[in-house]
Amino acid sequence: MQLSSRILNLKESGTLKILDKVKSLQAKGVDVIQLDVGEPDFDTPRNIVEAAYRAMRDGLTHYTPSAGIPELRDAIAEKLRSENGLDVRRENVLITPGSKQALFYAIMALVGEGDEVILPTPAWPSYAEMVTVAGGVVREVPPREGFSPDVEGIKEAVSNRTKIIIINSPNNPTGCVYTEGELKNIAEVAADSKTFVVSDEIYEKILYEGRFRSLGSFPGLEDLVVTVNGFSKTYAMTGWRVGYAAGPKGIISAMNKLQQHSASCAASFAQWAALEALKPETQVQPMVEEFRRRRDFLCRALNGTGAFCVDAPGGAFYLFPDISKTGMVSSQLCDFLLERAHVSVTPGEVFGGFTDNIRISYANSMERLKEAVSRIRSALDGRGFA
Numbered sequence: 001m002q003l004s005s006r007i008l009n010l011k012e013s014g015t016l017k018i019l020d021k022v023k024s025l026q027a028k029g030v031d032v033i034q035l036d037v038g039e040p041d042f043d044t045p046r047n048i049v050e051a052a053y054r055a056m057r058d059g060l061t062h063y064t065p066s067a068g069i070p071e072l073r074d075a076i077a078e079k080l081r082s083e084n085g086l087d088v089r090r091e092n093v094l095i096t097p098g099s100k101q102a103l104f105y106a107i108m109a110l111v112g113e114g115d116e117v118i119l120p121t122p123a124w125p126s127y128a129e130m131v132t133v134a135g136g137v138v139r140e141v142p143p144r145e146g147f148s149p150d151v152e153g154i155k156e157a158v159s160n161r162t163k164i165i166i167i168n169s170p171n172n173p174t175g176c177v178y179t180e181g182e183l184k185n186i187a188e189v190a191a192d193s194k195t196f197v198v199s200d201e202i203y204e205k206i207l208y209e210g211r212f213r214s215l216g217s218f219p220g221l222e223d224l225v226v227t228v229n230g231f232s233k234t235y236a237m238t239g240w241r242v243g244y245a246a247g248p249k250g251i252i253s254a255m256n257k258l259q260q261h262s263a264s265c266a267a268s269f270a271q272w273a274a275l276e277a278l279k280p281e282t283q284v285q286p287m288v289e290e291f292r293r294r295r296d297f298l299c300r301a302l303n304g305t306g307a308f309c310v311d312a313p314g315g316a317f318y319l320f321p322d323i324s325k326t327g328m329v330s331s332q333l334c335d336f337l338l339e340r341a342h343v344s345v346t347p348g349e350v351f352g353g354f355t356d357n358i359r360i361s362y363a364n365s366m367e368r369l370k371e372a373v374s375r376i377r378s379a380l381d382g383r384g385f386a
Ligand SMILES: Cc1ncc(COP(=O)(O)O)c(C=O)c1O
Pocket: 038, 097, 098, 099, 100, 101, 124, 168, 172, 200, 202, 229, 230, 231, 232, 238, 242, 243
């Protein structure tokens, strides 16, 4: 069988490899504490579930317009105008089956063979693979200090082949939130070089201090930014598969063409449920407060082991501690923790080669996090850490 070069160049998902190991331990009856997962452990709020039932009972179970139901596109445009300061209308918004699909369409619509895409790292692994599928070349820009974006490095990476800069703040895997100044500087680089920006804002609401700022709200970027967001993280709706992109009409129409010939549309009743999610009665803050409690606990507990070093990040639900004191590289430590502590975490290698870091998700109950820390402590005890 001869698969296409597009597929042969594609890497397997590093996170799914861990899941395979977890599943095989679980099949043997081992109780694994999963801190490798990227989804809130909360239930989808009741009013959203009820809205989906209602839609199904009302017979709203057929294809929708490919760009999404007008009601939801309008509500998203209104949210983006009032909360994010973006100048968008219905025709600037495309509803997709998850924000991952929106990112894929944006990259496929903009990146041609040999075009370059600038990716500040650490970064969620799917961006690079999407660029590869599109025939583009990734230019990774690692941080210079901490996990803040290296704006000078981004500027230096811009060439006449650069098509997109991808940014993701709050960030997966670090939880780092870009400052207003960093966003402004990136906006200037993009505006001066006429480079598109795909701004992945999926963790917008999982923010522990300050106000969120959308990159597309900076002046001079009206025709250059595709803002991507979705319902998975904010409303604990990962399985519903609803995301969206907002941007210049020409790009959104191009992305919609891709959707017409692939997914057709996002699931009809999930779109009606998403419309309900945007209503003020949907409670998001209690979930964020619980995440904050877990973040604070886990940072203190991990730093207390002497093996990890981590500052509390400003957003998302991940920690990306430095693990160099353990004397292991990240993939070794992940195997060690899975085998000896039955705790699964993700190696920093998969986010752009960060061998001195692991990603720990705290989308798990406080009780399980406490148990995980106690198991990690015991496992590391034999190696001189207690
Ligand atoms: C940074 C980032 N972007 C996008 C996604 C995709 O989310 P969804 O397709 O569920 O909307 C994820 C999910 O893990 C993510 O971490």
